[in-house]
Amino acid sequence: MTILQLKCFLGVIKNKNFAKTASALGMTQSVFSKQIKGLEEEFHVKFFERSTRDIEPTNAGISFYPHAKYIMKQYNEMFSQMQEYLPRQRMKLNIASMFFIQQYHILEGVHEFRKTYPNIEIALSEQRALEVQEALDKGQTDIAIIYAELLQRQYPKVIPIKEDKMVAVMNKDHSLAWKDRVSLKELKNESFIMMKGDSQLHYYLMLTCIDAGFVANEINVNLRLETMKSYLRENQAVTLLMRSMAEDLVDNTLVLVPIRENKKLTLSVVVPTETPSTACEKFLAYIEDFKQK
Known part of the structure; x- marks a missing residue:
């Protein structure tokens, strides 16, 4: 039995798929299959049912799993400790x-x-x-x-x-700027200027508005934080940002107002x-x- 065989076995338990596990370990399907087969031959049992779409462990596989997991844990701890004795390599x-x-x-x-x-x-x-x-x-x-x-x-x-909470950033003369908190629904009729530099973050911000019951009326521009200031200063739009980012925007013309729904990342x-x-x-x-x- 080898450490590589145990990694293959534990990977299949986790992924329930041979091809996915082989790919994660950087192995070809044939080399991976030989590792599993060699492990099964050593113990004269089958560890996995191969007849279903998802690979499931047999009773032998279920019994073998905690032992394999324990051995891998001990191996990883041993390997980590031995690194301390290596020369001070880069x-x-x-x-x-x-x-x-x-x-x-x-x-x-x-x-x-x-x-x-x-x-x-x-x-x-x-x-x-x-x-x-x-x-x-x-x-x-x-x-x-x-x-x-x-x-x-x-x-x-x-x-x-x-943990970072969402805020609205707007001109200090905006009709909502005086509030301690603002709900997303109160912003539904506003024009928004959103950060588009990161598509997933942009999607999250837009989805937040949808969850509040409206589609944000977004100005079709793609700007960085500094450039967004000019729109906000002119009171032409508001934006949604996480507080840590918004704090870099705020000056004597802009304010940030916490979102009542307590949205956070x-x-x-x-x-x-x-x-x-x-x-x-x-x-x-x-x-x-x-x-x-």
Whole structure:
């Protein structure tokens, strides 16, 4: 029995599909099948029922599962500990992040981490939400920083960093600017100027309006935060943003008003694998401490 065979077995339990598991492990279907077959031949049992569309474990597979999971856990812990005895070699950590992390002070944490672990080289790239998830799914990044609510599937580790609430931004002379809170329905007759730079975030904002019972009357422009100010200053439109982003917009002509429905997004660190690298584990532990500051 090999560690690779156990990874194949546990992958099928999770995905209920041979082809999907083979792809996730970077193996051809034939090589993958040989791993499962070799494991079954060693124990003289069948671990999976292959007659149904979804691959289901047999009674033997169900019994074998907790043992396989335990062995893999012990192996991962052993492997991680042994990394500590390696020479102080350079390690690399790839981080794919949505834009706007500057507003959440995440870069401060990244810079501090670099100082604490100078042997870990960080490659940080800012991308749109869809591109971040593509990097996760293709194994092109060790860690992603993204709003958890925008994820299109589940991942082994999703660690919340900061919960951010939605606000409306408008001219200080707007008829609703004096309110402590505003409901989305109160905005239904307004003209909106929405950020379109990230299609998933834009979709989320538009869907928020639809959930409130109306389709936002959106001005057909595609602008960055700074350029949006001119429209808002002229009192020609309002916008919906997360508070951390909106705070960069507010000046002596603009105000932000919290949304009564308490809409929110959770900026999170996402890990695409159950066996992250040593550099990744150190970063996760550091982020847990950093977010408490």
